[in-house]
Amino acid sequence: MSDFIYLASQSPRRSQLLDQIGVAHQLLLAGPDEDAESLEDIHGAEAPSRYVARVTGLKLDAAVQRLQRQGLPAAPVLCADTTVCMGRDILGKPADEADAVRILQRLAGHSHRVLTAVAVQKGRQRVSAVSESWVRFAPMTAAHIRAYVATGEPMGKAGAYGVQGRAAAHIEQIRGSYSGIMGLPLFETATLLRAIGVRC
Helix, strand or coil: CCCCEECCCCHHHHHHHHCCCCCEEEEECCCCCHHHHHCCCCCCCCHHHHHHHHHHHHHHHHHHHHHHHHHHCCCEEEEEEEEEECCEEEECCCCHHHHHHHHHHCCCCCEEEEEEEEEEEEEEEEEEEEEEEEEEEECCCCHHHHHHCCCCCCCCHHHHHHCCHHEEEEEEEEECHHHHHHCCCHHHHHHHHHHCCECC
């Protein structure tokens, strides 16, 4: 049994969610010499489920190599990636405030999917899963959208919002995994971790 895992994510929410289910973890973050953002590039008309699983696998490959390069003690490595989509359109992290406004205008008054892929590697064993949830935003006025974007919360988040933050005031309905929408589906994560011998 492993006493801890490495979390290869800079998301404080993923760390908090692992704490919630009692999984001891250490951060294993990309260094300045790694182009982590390029791993999230979309390849053509890629289906969102294929995209999120592929990106998570690439992140895990990079994290395992990082672990080996740094000569750190062996332990399972966990990676995750979250994407927001409407149909086959992937709505990634906003490039700037204007892009955040554009994304939120699309989401307002409509339902969309949130896909979060999780992958864990222990030695040569790799396990993975994808969580799918649905979120419906209430209609939002231009003033509501501008005010939300002005908080800075949409930046760096897939779909330009955080369900655990101020966006919750505009979300009418959620179907699926709340923790998955936050960025780490706890049921799927716990199932994967148990499968490779991690207590949770």
